[in-house]
Amino acid sequence: MSSFAFTDAVRVGQIGVGRWGRNLLRNFAALDAAEVVAVCDPSDPALAEAARLAPGARAVPNALGVLGDDTVEAVVVATETPLHVEMAEAALRAGKHVFVEKPLAQTVDEAERLVRLAEEHDRRLMVGHLLRYHPAFRHVEEIAAEGALGDIRYLYSVRVNLGVVRQQENAFDSLAPHDLAVARAFLGDAVAVTAQGRAILQEGIEDVVFATVEHAGGALAHLHCSWLDPHKVRRTTWVGSRQMAVVDDMEPAEKVRVYDKGVDTVEGATDLAGALAVRTGDIAVPRIPAAEPLRLECQEFVDAIRENRPPRTDGVDGLEVVRVLEAAKTSLREGRRVEIAR
Known part of the structure; x- marks a missing residue:
């Protein structure tokens, strides 16, 4: 020591x-x-x-x-x-x-x-789950904590581009950890994963993976990861019982949109058609302060040391993401739903 x-x-x-x-x-x-x-x-x-x-x-x-x-x-x-x-x-x-x-x-x-x-x-042990420090994701996390989204039913992310092609890890291992950390922050610990993918460029290393992750409260997270895609997309969507939100990190300015949309239950309705009412309201585009996520991440590590506290993305957060990555490997290999044991 x-x-x-x-x-x-x-x-x-x-x-x-x-x-x-x-x-x-x-x-x-x-x-x-x-x-x-x-x-x-x-x-x-x-x-x-x-x-x-x-x-x-x-x-x-x-x-x-x-x-x-x-x-x-x-x-x-x-x-x-x-x-x-x-x-x-x-x-x-x-x-x-x-x-x-x-x-x-x-x-x-x-x-x-x-x-x-x-x-x-x-x-202090900290893991670089960058999106947990991104101002756009922090904003959605804050309004979700305030109840603006209601109960989050599911979220899905698309993280695709052309390259960088890795040789020692597949596209899911390379691209999904950020989104898995986000899903855990909103939905709690994962309990099972079902993944499908294809190794196209290199044998045994999947270039594209589609994975559905089940969380403890019943909500789902669906992830699409690829380094063999014509477009660079970095988009996450949350579907809540009250509102819905989208973060599109490729947008130069309007990275966050919050949709006052949903399906409400109508009391006293006598049939299914009348019991469910589609609601379409305003779209809010909040002003997100400009800040480099990586700078905020590095500052958090230093602050956690100086303040003698766990960092926002501590070792346990990193461990829980690795649990999903390992279960996804098994699912890809065996073609089945894999429960996450603890």
Whole structure:
């Protein structure tokens, strides 16, 4: 366990400065409450980019240079997915707080181990479920908490584009964690999943997946994920008993629309046709404050450390998403509905 005394600025070390890691590094380096002190990556061009983004950070040859540094309070793991658990576990055992890019792990056993380690070492463990910090999704979450949507019957998301094609994870593992985290926030823990997909470009790695996730209260979440699609779509729809909402992240300005639409029950009706009345009201387009979701996510990690509290997307949140990912793999392989055991 490190004996380093925490300062006002959380001293951060980052492992991995790839395509997404560069975005994380840029945002952590811009935070007043954080100081990036060490960065490692096996690629010289990546380290050169890191020097530009965080000029005060030391470039170290491997992860041990970050994990073994007693001045590093928190470690950002931005490696390829198969290395997430190894790096996060080593950091937790070294007494560091840990931010892990999604997904937290590739198996439930691994994710449970990381959650236990974080609890045993009293360290903050956070997962990069970015949409939980997106101002548009936060707005829908807030109005849902106020009861504006009523009971949420189901939600569905479309997350498709052409590329990036992965070789070590399928399209669902790569694209769905954000939406699964959103579904859990609105609908509670998942209890079962049914998934269908096709491996078109590479044997055994699904390029397109359609999954229906059942949640504890009876609501459904349907996810369509693909990296083999002509359009880039990032859209989530909530259907509530009072109102409905849509977040379209590809819209440059009007990202959120709230529809005063639904089907109401008419008391005293004598037949089915008269018992149900379709209601069509106004469409509200709320003003959403401009803020970079990734900056808000990085700030949350630092704030959780300084305030000694669980982050918004903690290790348990990451674990629950991994439970669905693992069940979806079984469903894809065996072609059946898979219950999620706990």
